[in-house]
Amino acid sequence: MAIWAAVFSFLFVLTAKETKAIEADLSSHLVAITAGFSGDRILLFGSINSPGEVIVVVRGPDTDFKVQRKGQVAGIWMNTASMKFESVPSFYSIASTGPIEEISSSATRALNAIGFDNIGLELPVTKAAGKLADDWKDALLRNLLRSGNYQLENAEIVFLGEHLFRTEFELPANVPTGTYSVSVYHLRDGQIIDARTTPLTVSKIGVEAEIYDYAHLHSAMYGIIAIVVALVSGWIGHLIFRKG
Structure with a gap:
């Protein structure tokens, strides 16, 4: 960690003289999910060349x-109704130098999808409206917060001197795979004066990735193999306990 801090500090000091208001990068652009994956932390370093606030x-x-x-x-308790939300972020987390309601305007947050109220959780009126829509939205948020893939508390952004800053994000063990966007905003008087977006890839690798791909490409055969393995395991277990 200390080596990364030294390297990023050196690089950002060199670029501080440029006209860009903000620079940022990740310690790694790949999160590899293996069989023993139990979560990870993403480290982000950045630099601003003038006073202001930062949101990631x-x-x-x-x-x-x-x-x-x-x-x-x-x-009997059973499922009596369901609602489908389309095109919802599978993961969402924020870091900031202060409460986002205080350091950014409502128009800025809405335009840049900052905050839970601006990320597309609203239902079309043809599906639900009013209090019913709010109830479904609250239920979805509870599920996502419980899974750890939505994080209610903003992570802290720490300044290392006048210009350099860093923050960390927690990825749970069940983090979805795919390409993530990490957007860094430099704000002044509630408005964004500069922004940077960098991709982050979360991907399965190794045997787990091969099994995952096979299950999706050959779902019928995978199901048959799973049933056969379960039957054989049960039969072997029966033989062992019968002998005991």
Whole structure:
């Protein structure tokens, strides 16, 4: 970690004389998910060449989410309704130098999809409206926060001197794969004066990646193999316990 700090500090000091208001980069642009993956931390370093505030947004690839609502039917709890949200970020986390409501205007946040209220969780009125839509949205947020893929508390941005800053993001063990965008905003008086976006790839590698690809490319055969393996394992277990 100390080596990375020295390297990034040197690079950003060299570029501080340039006209760009902000520079930023990641310690690594690849998160490799292996069989023993238990989560990871992403380190971001940056530099601003003038006073202001900084917001960093990490956004995962868009995907669809289905939310189920349970109810009692004849005394039995079961799924009684469902709602599908389309093109929702699979991961969302923010770091900032202060509360985003204080360091950025509402128009700025809306235009740049900063904050949970601006990332496309709204339902079309043809699906739900009013309090019903809010209830479905709250249920989706609860699920995503519980999974760790949405992080309610903003991560802290720490300044290392007058210009250099750093922050870290936590990726849970169940982090979705795909190409993420890491956007860094330099703000003054609530408005963005410069921004940088860099990609981050989260990918399965090794045997787990091969199994994952096979399961998606040959789903029928994968299902048959899974059933056969389960039956053989059960039969072997039965033989062992019968002998015991």
